Amino acid sequence: MPAYVVNEITITDIGRYREYAERMPDTLTPFGGIFLARGAPESMAGELPSQRIVILSFPDIERARLWRDSDAYQSLLLIRNAASTSRVYVVAGDNLDKFVN
Secondary structure, eight states: OOEEEEEEEEESOHHHHHHHHHHTHHHHGGGTOEEEEEEOOOOSSSOOSOSEEEEEEESSHHHHHHHHHSHHHHHHHHHHHHHEEEEEEEEEOOOGGGTOO
16 A cells, blocks of 8 residues: 655755755655645645645565665765654555445
8 A cells, every 4th residue: 555755844944955856766766655736735725834845655564674774875964853843654545445335
C-alpha cells in the first residue's frame, strides 16, 4: 500500500534551505520515493498550515521510514532543521471501500 509523507515547512534561512532542496531529491531514489507536490499552498478554506508544502510518495510506509532514517537523508536533515521549522507526518494510502459501505 502506498505511503505519503507530508511536510509543512516554514523557511527561516532561504540560502541553507536551497542547499537542502537541491540535494534532497537524490535521497529518494533508493527507496522508490517521488515528489507528488511541492510549493506554496493556496487556501481553499481555512488557514494555511505553512508557507511551503511537500508531499512525497513511497511504495509503502516501511520504505518511507527507511528513507527518513537513511544516512544520506539524516545528514541533509541537519541542514533542513537549521534552515526551517516543519511538521512532518506519514499516512498510508488506503482502500476507501472499507470505510464506505
